[in-house]
Amino acid sequence: MPLSGKSLVSILDLTPEDITRVFQVAEELRRLLKRGKKLNAAEGRVMATVFMEPSTRTRLSFQSAMLKLGGSILDFGEVERTSIVKGETLADTIRMVDSYLIDLIVLRHPGEGASKLAAEVASVPVINAGDGSREHPTQTLLDLYTIWRELGRVSSLKVGVMGDLKYGRTPSSLCYGLSLFPGNEVYLISPPELRMRPEVLETVKGKLRWEEVRDLSQVIGELDVLYITRIQKERFPDPYEYERVKGSYMLKPSDLEKAKPELIVLHPLPRTEELPPQVDETRHAKYFDQAKNGLYIRAALIAEILELRW
Amino acid sequence: MEEQELRVRKIRDGTVIDHIPDGRALVVLSILGITGEEEEVVSIAMHVPSTKLGKKDIVKIENRFLKPEEVNKIALIAETATINIIREYRVVEKWKVKPPARFRNLIKCPNARCITNFGREPVEPAFEVIGLSPVKVRCSYCGIIVSGRDLLELVRQ
Numbered sequence: 001m002p003l004s005g006k007s008l009v010s011i012l013d014l015t016p017e018d019i020t021r022v023f024q025v026a027e028e029l030r031r032l033l034k035r036g037k038k039l040n041a042a043e044g045r046v047m048a049t050v051f052m053e054p055s056t057r058t059r060l061s062f063q064s065a066m067l068k069l070g071g072s073i074l075d076f077g078e079v080e081r082t083s084i085v086k087g088e089t090l091a092d093t094i095r096m097v098d099s100y101l102i103d104l105i106v107l108r109h110p111g112e113g114a115s116k117l118a119a120e121v122a123s124v125p126v127i128n129a130g131d132g133s134r135e136h137p138t139q140t141l142l143d144l145y146t147i148w149r150e151l152g153r154v155s156s157l158k159v160g161v162m163g164d165l166k167y168g169r170t171p172s173s174l175c176y177g178l179s180l181f182p183g184n185e186v187y188l189i190s191p192p193e194l195r196m197r198p199e200v201l202e203t204v205k206g207k208l209r210w211e212e213v214r215d216l217s218q219v220i221g222e223l224d225v226l227y228i229t230r231i232q233k234e235r236f237p238d239p240y241e242y243e244r245v246k247g248s249y250m251l252k253p254s255d256l257e258k259a260k261p262e263l264i265v266l267h268p269l270p271r272t273e274e275l276p277p278q279v280d281e282t283r284h285a286k287y288f289d290q291a292k293n294g295l296y297i298r299a300a301l302i303a304e305i306l307e308l309r310w
Numbered sequence: 311m312e313e314q315e316l317r318v319r320k321i322r323d324g325t326v327i328d329h330i331p332d333g334r335a336l337v338v339l340s341i342l343g344i345t346g347e348e349e350e351v352v353s354i355a356m357h358v359p360s361t362k363l364g365k366k367d368i369v370k371i372e373n374r375f376l377k378p379e380e381v382n383k384i385a386l387i388a389e390t391a392t393i394n395i396i397r398e399y400r401v402v403e404k405w406k407v408k409p410p411a412r413f414r415n416l417i418k419c420p421n422a423r424c425i426t427n428f429g430r431e432p433v434e435p436a437f438e439v440i441g442l443s444p445v446k447v448r449c450s451y452c453g454i455i456v457s458g459r460d461l462l463e464l465v466r467q
Contacts, residue, residue, distance in 0.1 A: 111425035113451025199455040
């Protein structure tokens with residue numbers, strides 16, 4: 001198993017073959033778990049979840065995945081975060097958690113590159129569950145998995161990525177993930193203040209074609225996938241500026257009239273105004289399936305890293 | 311080096327850093343920690359005509375031989391520089407600087423949210439070189455890419 005014992009810091013740590021293999025394992029787990037099969041593949045194995053930023057769904061999705069595999073959870077918890085407030089370093093926290101005879105650490109931390117540091121310090125594999133604005137590789141795995149399930153491929157796609165491309169970690173991770181497969185093109189749709197970070201564009205250069213556009217209506221007719229993220233008010237120094245731009249980066253049901261019938265709309269959730277509930281009823285809405293896929297893809301990843309068999 | 315020898319006298323023992331990009335001699339001095347308080351004789355020539363570079367700077371330091379980390383730092387902001395080791399008025403060694411593929415602890419990461427800038431984390435800033443002309447480096451932790459004037463500022467700090 002190529003992922004056995006390895007950390008996942010960036011989606012770029014994976015090869016296209018690794019990713020396809022995780023998809024296949026996720027499909028297998030989906031079949032088994034839907035049939036109500038009780039798995040004990042991870043019996044006696046412990047996954048520690050260390051979330052130093054608020055997160056509900058990613059943490060629950062990881063925990064549920066490990067429990068479904070028959071393993072146990074050690075959660076760093078809210079109260080323990082006080083040790084961070086007291087000034088404990090991430091490196092010390094990881095060493096401490098590592099000493100409790102665990103098999104895997106899942107980390108979310110505001111520091112960019114925190115997972116890389118944790119992986120250097122820990123004796124067990126570390127999965128990055130979001131590090132600052134940098135990356136969120138398991139979100140990308142589930143995004144790609146959703147695309148693969150819905151459209152049958154993760155190559156030769158035209159993908160619109162809309163919203164906060166500067167501070168959001170899911171758009172950058174998604175671009176890295178799409179760059180691993182041939183023939184993908186992305187349209188980056190954002191206000192000028194929230195354009196994709198130059199290092200992301202530099203990293204995907206030559207592997208992913210991209211174009212920055214100001215307005216969704218320019219490109220909606222061409223897209224296979226529209227990936228929407230939330231624009232946060234606090235990113236704008238001037239609240240009036242936020243009010244002015246936000247409408248341009250919302251998906252209106254009328255926008256979908258020009259879309260291809262097979263277009264899928266994804267969103268990492270939670271959503272606010274950028275994705276109105278009227279879109280939920282359209283055939284394009286796949287974001288709730290996307291959220292469900294998180295469980296299977298994370299279970300598959302854990303299974304691959306811990307070399308689980310059932 | 312014949313023409314420059316006329317501008318600045320030959321040194322007996324020490325280091326001549328030649329082919330420094332025009333105007334960067336003072337940054338090279340700051341990399342070497344030369345403030346003027348030192349004993350060594352230091353000669354600087356700036357804006358010297360050069361066939362290769364158009365104009366270049368030269369720094370000569372008597373009785374001083376550079377540490378590898380100093381040469382690496384020079385390579386980040388003066389990729390055309392050559393280092394000449396002088397003993398008894400003769401060039402005994404000469405090489406063109408080349409930035410290392412990866413390096414630690416030479417410069418700080420400019421990204422305030424990078425884990426290497428988080429409080430007391432026991433981690434040294436680390437970079438990989440992703441471009442040579444001009445030099446472009448990427449933080450191994452947060453991934454930010456730095457080149458040009460921003461890199462010059464980081465090296466100067």
